[in-house]
Amino acid sequence: MNNQNEHFLGVDVGGTHLKIGKVSQQGEIVSFDKEDTSHYKEDPKGFNTCFVDVIGKYLSKYPDINKVGIGLPGLINKERTTTLEIPAIPELNGFDLKGALLEKYPEKSFFLENDASAAAMGEYKFASSRPSANFLFITMGTGIGSAAVVEGAIFKGARGNAMEMGHMLSRGNARLETIIGRKGILSIMKRMIDAYPEKAGVLLEKELGTHLLVDTAKEGNEVSLMTFEEVGDILGEAIVSTIRVLDINEVYFGGGISAGLEFMMPSLEKTVRQYLTHYYTDDLQLKKATLGNNAGTQGAAALCF
Amino acid sequence: MNNQNEHFLGVDVGGTHLKIGKVSQQGEIVSFDKEDTSHYKEDPKGFNTCFVDVIGKYLSKYPDINKVGIGLPGLINKERTTTLEIPAIPELNGFDLKGALLEKYPEKSFFLENDASAAAMGEYKFASSRPSANFLFITMGTGIGSAAVVEGAIFKGARGNAMEMGHMLSRGNARLETIIGRKGILSIMKRMIDAYPEKAGVLLEKELGTHLLVDTAKEGNEVSLMTFEEVGDILGEAIVSTIRVLDINEVYFGGGISAGLEFMMPSLEKTVRQYLTHYYTDDLQLKKATLGNNAGTQGAAALCF
Structure with a gap:
């Protein structure tokens, strides 16, 4: 079912912050948050668990959202499940991020991509002059x-x-x-x-x-x-x-x-x-x-x- | 039907010659000819008609062959029907080669490709260490x-x-x-x-x-x-x-x-x-x-x- 009012979670991963937007099918950012991730490295749970948890925070905040796109600053595997080399966040290297997210939030869908490729898809889907x-x-x-x-x-x-x-x-x-x-x-x-x-x-x-x-x-x-x-x-x-x-x-x-x-x-x-x-x-x-x-x-x- | 004894015609197009091989499924050249094409340019029929005709000569010579691959030294369109820029043979620029071949030999199949790409496929299909x-x-x-x-x-x-x-x-x-x-x-x-x-x-x-x-x-x-x-x-x-x-x-x-x-x-x-x-x-x-x-x-x- 193609729901014209469906919204998506867009997560832009940077070296010290996540930018998280609730985005409409037309590309409009209807809600925007920034999460400081710099202290995750010292957290006893470890960076990766903190990362997976914070996605859950926004899935709870927006229960209508079923699909989450994540743009990552580095290399990921071809199947787009596992991060390979993320220079700005080495903690993420070699982490089955999609697997961990699906294990915790099995009813949601996750789409991982390199951040430049994600930006290109944004231009492709949402630009006024496509x-x-x-x-x-x-x-x-x-x-x-x-x-x-x-x-x-x-x-x-x-x-x-x-x-x-x-x-x-x-x-x-x-x-x-x-x-x-x-x-x-x-x-x-x-x-x-x-x-x-x-x-x-x-x-x-x-x-x-x-x-x-x-x-x-x-x-x-x-x-x-x-x-x-x-x-x-x-x-x-x-x-x-x-x-x-x-x-x-x-x-x-x-x-x-x-x-x-x-x-x-x-x-x-x-x-x-x-x-x-x-x-x-x-x-x-x-x-x-x-x-x-x-x-x-x-x-x-x-x-x- | 996959016929292990099927043979193919491989045509390597150069600036002045065609190299034409009858090639087995294992990549063995069982028969080899060279055709001088330099005089085609002066032929009243035109280069392109001469080119299409000489393919016919080998289709007659090898009536068991149904598939012809042609490697071309230049740019061809994405659908692999029309030559775009063939610097060594400008007569071929912008010629619907596949169309012309199919019109004359409708019962045969033709596969056009850039010559370097063809060589890569040769290595991929036929090399001893694939x-x-x-x-x-x-x-x-x-x-x-x-x-x-x-x-x-x-x-x-x-x-x-x-x-x-x-x-x-x-x-x-x-x-x-x-x-x-x-x-x-x-x-x-x-x-x-x-x-x-x-x-x-x-x-x-x-x-x-x-x-x-x-x-x-x-x-x-x-x-x-x-x-x-x-x-x-x-x-x-x-x-x-x-x-x-x-x-x-x-x-x-x-x-x-x-x-x-x-x-x-x-x-x-x-x-x-x-x-x-x-x-x-x-x-x-x-x-x-x-x-x-x-x-x-x-x-x-x-x-x-």
Whole structure:
């Protein structure tokens, strides 16, 4: 029975917090909570039991909810039952999370996914301008997350954990995420300020950060614009290689740094078009993701469909 | 009905020739022919009609054959009916090849595929030591061909033409194939000879070629070994990024230059292990493909299964 009023629980798992949303079939977050999980590590019950218990707290709070989607920051097995490597929460490594949840809440359904893949599904199911059934999704934040939707389903690759674009080798064999994750971008910004102090303006007096980068780029700051130009080049190079491997040429960009997408787009698009043939570029689409701050919980909820 | 004595026609399409094999269910080539296609371009019937006709010649020659596999050097549509971009034979671009064949030989079945993917299927179906159901396949010859088998099927990507690894961006944003295709390898060899003439030995007097490279590496020539070392590094870097995107860590190497695989393997394996975590390297397998010179026809025949 397809109940248009059905709601889902979307759980976005971070290193120290869970974001938990009650989400409608249309993607609307009708209720939102944040749970601090940092003390779970010291709890005598252990992190994993605490984690399973807190899900129960929300299943009790929302007895109408039968399906729970969980977005996890790391690698999980192909069957989507067991967490493999969750760098931010090593306690979760190798834990049959779905099994533990089903044992405690056998009448509910649970859907586990990598968080970038969950965000891609959120965009696919809930965005005002929906992606097609085949697209690449890149989130730029502290790190670089990525996912691909192929024929309407998350692309899992051979063993379940495809799309770790952030760990592709980029210039000088550094990982992409090292160069244009948050820290990398600030390094580029610092290097540009040192090279062109006369163009740095207000940046000379400020503590560097990505919000500052976006804000000053909007004001036309030349160093900020040059920083975005270089980031666009580097990201474009990785996208070229990924397009060659996956033959997917519709790309969405999300995450905090995508607030500056307009400033990296010229160099990004130039790079992509420079290194690809017409077969790829004729239908090429490079777009900003539309879900905002709560893409994590919305994406987790989208796993329930 | 599964007839153990059934035979298939495997057609390996090159720029100037077709290699046509009658292949058994076990992958044995029981009859082999080569057709010169270079004059088709001048034929008043046109290339495409000549191509369709010559297939008919072999269907008449082998009336017991009902299934024909065709490996094509380029991009084809996802439904595997129409050729899109065949750089070596532009006459074939945008031709409904399967439609034309079925119109003329309606009682037969035709299976079209990219030639690297066909070679991968040949390895999968016919190799003495069969790959698992998930593997990456790389052919090193004039160019760099690649394919992936995921869950026992050719990985087509979003639009049908995944796995153009040869066009990934490598060092200095050159395409991988430019750097370590045949010409690129000979450039590396030349550069090494110029840099270390005292180590070049017999290479100083010879016209450079990849057979010479393999033969002299076997004799311990230092320049040849250094050349393979650099090729292994560069190929390893591309494999790291591909593994990150596809999560596939069983890799087979074929093609003429893979005759020197043992010499590039130390640097290749070192690079791959250096940039990947245990999740990838614990089960990592890097192997030589076992099908030899006729992998093209065998692979094309393997499409009929």
